[in-house]
Amino acid sequence: MFFFESFYYFYSLKTKLFYNEMKHIRLIFSAILLSLVVPCGYAQTLQDSLAIAHAQWHTDTLQHGAVCMYTNIHVFDSPQQISIIKYDPKKYKTQIVQAPQMTMTSHLAKENQAEAAINGSYFNVKTGAPTTFIRLDGIVRGETTRAEAFRTDGAISTDKNKIKIHTFDSITSKKLGKKYKNILAAGPLLLKNGVRQMAPTFPENTGKATKGNAHSSDVPQGFFKRHPRAFIGITPDNQIMMVVVDGRFKKHSVGMSIDELSYLAKQLGMRDALNLDGGGSSTLWNNKTGIVNHPYDNKKFDHEGEREVSNAILVIPNK
Numbered sequence: 001m002f003f004f005e006s007f008y009y010f011y012s013l014k015t016k017l018f019y020n021e022m023k024h025i026r027l028i029f030s031a032i033l034l035s036l037v038v039p040c041g042y043a044q045t046l047q048d049s050l051a052i053a054h055a056q057w058h059t060d061t062l063q064h065g066a067v068c069m070y071t072n073i074h075v076f077d078s079p080q081q082i083s084i085i086k087y088d089p090k091k092y093k094t095q096i097v098q099a100p101q102m103t104m105t106s107h108l109a110k111e112n113q114a115e116a117a118i119n120g121s122y123f124n125v126k127t128g129a130p131t132t133f134i135r136l137d138g139i140v141r142g143e144t145t146r147a148e149a150f151r152t153d154g155a156i157s158t159d160k161n162k163i164k165i166h167t168f169d170s171i172t173s174k175k176l177g178k179k180y181k182n183i184l185a186a187g188p189l190l191l192k193n194g195v196r197q198m199a200p201t202f203p204e205n206t207g208k209a210t211k212g213n214a215h216s217s218d219v220p221q222g223f224f225k226r227h228p229r230a231f232i233g234i235t236p237d238n239q240i241m242m243v244v245v246d247g248r249f250k251k252h253s254v255g256m257s258i259d260e261l262s263y264l265a266k267q268l269g270m271r272d273a274l275n276l277d278g279g280g281s282s283t284l285w286n287n288k289t290g291i292v293n294h295p296y297d298n299k300k301f302d303h304e305g306e307r308e309v310s311n312a313i314l315v316i317p318n319k
Contacts, residue, residue, distance in 0.1 A: 066085055097313075163240055
């Protein structure tokens with residue numbers, strides 16, 4: 001009898017330990033699945049990746065080798081017009097310029113004999129003053145305002161023509177602001193070292209974010225939704241890409257959310273990418289064809305709706 005009781009006891013104990021172990025394994029497995037699913041819980045699909053990979057690009061080579069390209073594709077269940085200028089920074093000087101008063105990106109480019117240009121960072125639309133940190137030739141020209149802090153978590157520097165994209169926050173801003181003589185803060189940061197930076201997600205009928213690792217929970221909902229967008233990125237082989245996505249045109253291009261934009265940057269092969277001022281400010285220009293994208297300020301899908309801005313990033317051929 002003792003033998004059977006002992007056997008039953010050890011059998012029950014072993015069975016209990018086995019099920020506890022299996023339960024533990026299931027929990028670990030579930031956690032792994034969750035970690036894989038949650039960060040990728042965006043609207044993007046395999047079809048979106050294929051659409052971007054197989055896009056038919058219209059291309060034009062500029063005088064000193066930069067390539068201008070654009071396409072219209074159906075991605076993220078919507079039409080999207082994407083324009084890009086890609087260049088080798090060894091052949092050009094990348095220069096951040098601050099206008100003395102609001103002026104168009106194309107005007108700043110022409111005044112400085114640029115071959116290509118994209119609009120810069122955020123500004124006060126009434127005064128034209130920059131609302132994000134900007135330092136040019138060692139002189140601070142603007143500071144990040146409290147209202148812009150929620151989205152200004154990155155910066156681009158151009159010292160000695162070495163283009164770098166940085167994390168820019170309350171800890172790093174003072175250090176970067178002193179280290180680099182030419183630096184412009186913007187954001188949100190889309191990619192850093194090939195890793196997509198998570199933007200907040202929003203429950204329906206609310207104006208507050210509930211998830212996201214880089215932004216506070218009370219950021220404006222509207223900014224992260226679909227709009228015209230402009231951003232700049234660096235590839236692993238240190239080529240520079242300036243990109244504009246047209247938006248607010250239902251039939252032609254609806255624009256992208258910050259989340260979709262980071263996905264696009266990743267699919268385009270960038271290592272680091274930084275969002276710039278978007279909306280009606282989004283402008284991509286070259287000296288061969290003029291405005292490449294379709295700026296929204298005149299609410300027409302043409303090339304005439306360019307907005308006056310505060311600063312811009314220019315691509316100037318080496319002499």
